[in-house]
Amino acid sequence: MILVNDQWLSRGEAKVDIEDRGYQFGDGVYEVIRVYNGKLFALDEHLQRLKRSLVAIRIKPPYPMEVLEKNLYQLVEHDQLTDGIVYLQVTRGQAPRGHGFPKAAQSVLTAYTKSIDRPLKEMTSGISAHLTADIRWLRCDIKSLNLLGNVLAKQEALEKGCQETIFHRDGMVTEGGSSNVFIVQNQQLVTHPSSHLILNGITRQQIIKLATVLGIPVVERAFSIDDLFAAEEVFVSSTVQEVSPVVTVDKVVIASGKPGPLTQQLQKQFETLINK
Template identity: 55%
Template sequence: MILLNKTFKNREAEHVDIEDRGYQFGDGVYEVIRVYEGRLYAMEEHMERLDRSCREIQMSLPYSLEEITNNIKALVTKNELSTGIVYLQITRGAAPRVHQFPDHAQSILTAYTKPMDRPHQLLASGIDVVTLEDIRWLRCDIKSLNLLGNVMAKQEAKTKQCQEAVFIRDGQVTEGSSSNVFVVKDNQVITHPATNLILNGITRVKVLEWLKDKGIEVIESAPTPEQLTTADEMFITSTTMEVMPVISLDGTTIGSGQPGPITQSLQQAIVEDFDTKEV
């Protein structure tokens, strides 16, 4: 069962219009929302970011955030999803192909669910990452469908038997191909500020809140590649990867080569958060 606009339909019976602008131009936005034990996690924050992304590309929401939220909840229930994700996207709609915005296109919302376990093994052991030049456009703060730069980086990481690529732009670390990057040094946490050069991840925002609650100093300033290699700990955050320890960078061991204490405390914080919230 999928959600098409505000109607629940059989997935196999649906198709993409060949002139949908999301298909032809990547002209649209999306969100990936975690589901734990049948409950949508941080749904309000995801809806706020969806609304912002639409406004930034001058595209109207097809329905109110409340109606979208209610329909996504119903989709999770109809598909009996326990642990997994909801993928939601909105495109500017189908229209004869021109680069400028068409006058009469109707934006189209689609969503589907996917079972997906938490990455327990990697959360315990950590991952290996590589650094790559950040070749993406300058509006990474918009969660748009234009992901070719991210896709190419993720493939390069896979080729090198790593789980993530970390972008470097003008000598500064921005973010991962599908994550935000944090560095721990001398009990301080360093991460790129929420500018146009990164996506302000939902998990990123929550981690900043938890660090403040724990009394750990956060420096929102772009780390350097040297700060990564000399870090006591390093971790990335995302909806699907949660708080993921990084144990090596370009083949160099980070810290002790094991998930560090601050990383582990944040992993526990996210478990406590989704365990106690009914969304």
């Protein structure tokens, strides 16, 4: 089923207007929420971030978050989804094309489910990453539909035979193409602070909490490309990639070239969290 505002439609019935501002301007925001064992994972955190993104770009959602929450539960139940994701977006709605906010437009919310597997292979073997200049805008904290910078960077990585992009701004690592980046340096976990330069990932937030529980010190500060290459361990985190070790960056082997011990500890702890 596809949820369009408060309507339940089939895939064929759900249509996007040619003047939907999400379609023409990327004028909207989104969330990707994991479903494990039929349960929406970290739903409150995702809805909070959605609210924040909506406020940041001044879109009023079509209905309150409590109604959305109920609808999302219904969506997962209806689709009988056990393991996968819910993709959800809100655009500023349909109006004759023009850059300024339309007075009359009503925001449009769409949500649907997709069944996907956990990234078990990536988690055990590790992934390769490609370093690229972060040429995106300066509000990466908003989970905006404008993903062209990420799309181009990811494609560049894929064409280099890598699975993920690692962005840097003037030599300082910001985040991944669709993930956050962590390194282990002097047995401490280091990751870019939550700022306008990165998306504050829900998985990132969970990992910081888990590390604290495990007694692994966490430092939120920007680190350099040199720090990345010299790291004891590197991993990326996201809703889809979970905790994926990075074993090479542009063909340069990171440390032993295998998932590191702290990364594995965090993976284990994360696993406990999702099985709760």
